Amino acid sequence: MLDRAAAVLDAQPVLEVRDLRVHFDDYDGIVRAVDGVSFQVMPGRTVGIVGESGCGKSVMARSILRIVDRGSRVVGGSVLLRRRSGVEDLMQLEPDSRPMREIRGREIALVFQEPMTSFSPVHTVGSQIIEAVRLHSGSSRAEARREAIRQLEHVGTPHPGYIMEQYAWQLSGGLRQRAMLAMALVGGPSVLIADEPTTALDVTTQAQVLELLHSLQHQSGMALMLITHDFGVVAQIADDVVVMYLGRVVEQGPADAIFHDPRHPYTRALLSSMPSVIAKPRARLATLPGAVPHPLNRPPGCAFHPRCASAIPGRCDRDTPRQSVVQPSHSVNCHLYHEADPT
């Protein structure tokens, strides 16, 4: 708790993404999956990264750890990680180098959407957790085993000794995701990136896992980066929100501001398409027309303008909107909030 208090006091971001650009080669050309994304992750806080599928959220998460698939490459920007030894730019490290591998799992851990396929089907859950323990400590098999069981207990799995001997496909969805979390936490990371961690779960399990994430974060003071398409999930645990559209940030700010004073038409559209208990009965749920365009056919100007109800003809379809600060720490990239550039 002292650590956490100290971390909050000095208020330096533990992870800072600056103008990150990730491209990958498609058959038809270069896809700009992440196109100049910047945001900060503060220790002990939760950042929700929100957007429809295909917005580059997952690619961004993997780029931070330098585990993007073959054919993708980080073409610009930096990811600054604050460690005990100082600040390090992860984009300057070689993907398969020892310093980068030591950051994975120990400083920044990753939890995926599908715990079923994220575990190897032919290795026991225990052996995979033990492996994670031993990758980051010189402990013996027996010590690593005890540590793995301790972690499983920590994330609230019943009969951890039994779970250790099971294969992922023998466990329920909720247990699998808990085991996944245990594996991610063995290195004591300062940042946990959870990529759609609850999407594959049913609603009650979803709530349990979110609650667990929240309490684990509270205990350890780590930062949580939660990637999701579901504003409902964000509403439950996020402190800050980053809204992405086609590889770019369109709006970011504290969760309160985003929920109660959304500025970008895309954020508003996402929020109004959320079912609500205070809505009138039989009221139709608003839908966002169209779909996310393929990144290869990115619309000119503001990429959202073809789907935007308030688009300004001649401006939104021509100029890329710059960032406007609407409140301290609340910013939006939209032509509605700043004057036209003098041309």
Added chain:
Amino acid sequence: MTHRVRSAIGPVARFICRRLAIGLLTIWAISVLSFTIIQLPPGDFVSNYVARLSQTGGVGTAEDVARLRADLGLDRPAYVRYVHWAWNVLHGDFGRSLDLERPVSELISERLGLTLLVALGGLFFAWVFALPIGIYCASHRGSIAEYVLTVIGMVGMAVPAFLLSLFAMYVAFRYFDVDLGTVQSPQYLDAPASLGKTVDLIRHLILPTAILGLGAMTRLFRILRANLLDEIGKPYVVTARAKGMRELALIVKYPTRIALNPFVSTVGLMLPQLVSGSLIISLVMSLPTLGPLLLRALLAQDMFLAGAIMLVLATLTVVGMLISDLLLAWLDPRIRLQY
């Protein structure tokens, strides 16, 4: 507890028992089949024998022929002959070769060792090379080395074994002074077993084994490469990477382990293929394996010999299948615990 104990023995024991039973049933079915196939061509050993006799000027009277048939039991109905044959086989008596006039078991046993040696050697060769090459090709997709290896693989698959054998024999004789036309150098032929003799044997067998294994190897490595490429994109590989594992270590530990499944299940098919595939190579390099003997027995309608060899090949197939099933169960808990 919701699930109850289904039987006294564990799932693994049940799995093995079932596979063994299926294997025995298969061997029996194949014994019937091979016996039938031997009977299919018109004529029998005696008519063949008489034809050969008359070619060389000898004469066989009708009574002689009938007596010979009766002596050999060829006048009785097929199913009686089958039961008789099968009964004797169960007691280790495979009958006498009608053509070579020696006990079949003797003929087979003196060639079985070399046959197995060459086949298992070929299998070993195929595995040892296919595994690293397959892993390399999958993890270095699109590199020049991968293209070169793929082309070599294609050539290895396309060039007929006899051509390779002839070429290898020429090279071995011309440049390494090894005569591949024999299994042993002349000075060791009747010598007692010694280190020198073993080395000499290995020297003679390396090339035929390699040629035999090459075809299997190219097929195996292409299977492994394709499976590995499927597996390498799976989320559990990304998880392993996110844990901080070294790239090579994680590829060998996770996707390769799963891509091995089809690799292992081909062992059962490879073994008999290698035994019968050695026929042409054995003929060209005059290796005394079962292949040429089977060919000769079939041509001469030497039914006891041909039937016995087929039975041996079938048993090898079943044993190969059993081994690959057991290996699969050992490798993959999904098979072991769910079936």
